[in-house]
Amino acid sequence: MTDTTSTESTTAAHGEHTTHGIPNGLTSLTPFLAVTNAREAIAFYQDVFGARVVGATEMGGVVVHAELDFGNGHLQLGEPNPEYHLVPAPEGENDCYSLGLYCRDADALVQRAAQAGATIREPLATFVSGDRYASIRDPFGVRWTIMTRVEDLSEEESNRRVEEWAAQQG
Structure with a gap:
């Protein structure tokens, strides 16, 4: 039987860093891309688009999650991960x-x-x-x-x- 008496908040936060459940600086839609060579993709997006890395998480030397700020919107990305059914863009x-x-x-x-x-x-x-x-x-x-x-x-x-x-x- 599942315990449904959790004391965790399920109401949208609103404060200094969050507005109606959305972290400041984010929009309501933030895509996540599974890209091969995520570290190189991050460098490309920084150099070409002027993106700023908000944060990046690596596990075993692999970027599993990175968040980039494009000035008026964010993009998240990481390496493809079969465990989470994240596959790269099709080839061709x-x-x-x-x-x-x-x-x-x-x-x-x-x-x-x-x-x-x-x-x-x-x-x-x-x-x-x-x-x-x-x-x-x-x-x-x-x-x-x-x-x-x-x-x-x-x-x-x-x-x-x-x-x-x-x-x-x-």
């Missing part, structure tokens, strides 16, 4: 997800990424959404959508333009 040309990253200068960031070994999937262009946009695949198999908003559009106007564009695509 296909991607099963893409992480979107807004930044001040998409052109400069994409150039840094390419110089550091990323593959440009979709070259830089200005899209109808008002975003300067490119997609890359980093050396660890993660697809990134790199964007800079270059037109000051409302959410509604940006969405309207994208829907209009999509309708014209057939």
Whole structure:
């Protein structure tokens, strides 16, 4: 029989370091990626994206959990771990997800990424959404959508333009 009389708090904390159950600096969605060569991936994200390591935990010389601060959002990562059913991104040309990253200068960031070994999937262009946009695949198999908003559009106007564009695509 399971003991359900725990005295542990189950109510969202709210205080100096936490707001409504979310640690300060985090958003309500924080992806975790299983990447081969996590230590190298961390260095890549620091050098290319300017990410700051918040913390990293190693077990047996392997990064099992690291948290990176990208300025306005966090990303967690670690080595693939079969015990937790965490597998790396698929090999080959296909991607099963893409992480979107807004930044001040998409052109400069994409150039840094390419110089550091990323593959440009979709070259830089200005899209109808008002975003300067490119997609890359980093050396660890993660697809990134790199964007800079270059037109000051409302959410509604940006969405309207994208829907209009999509309708014209057939």
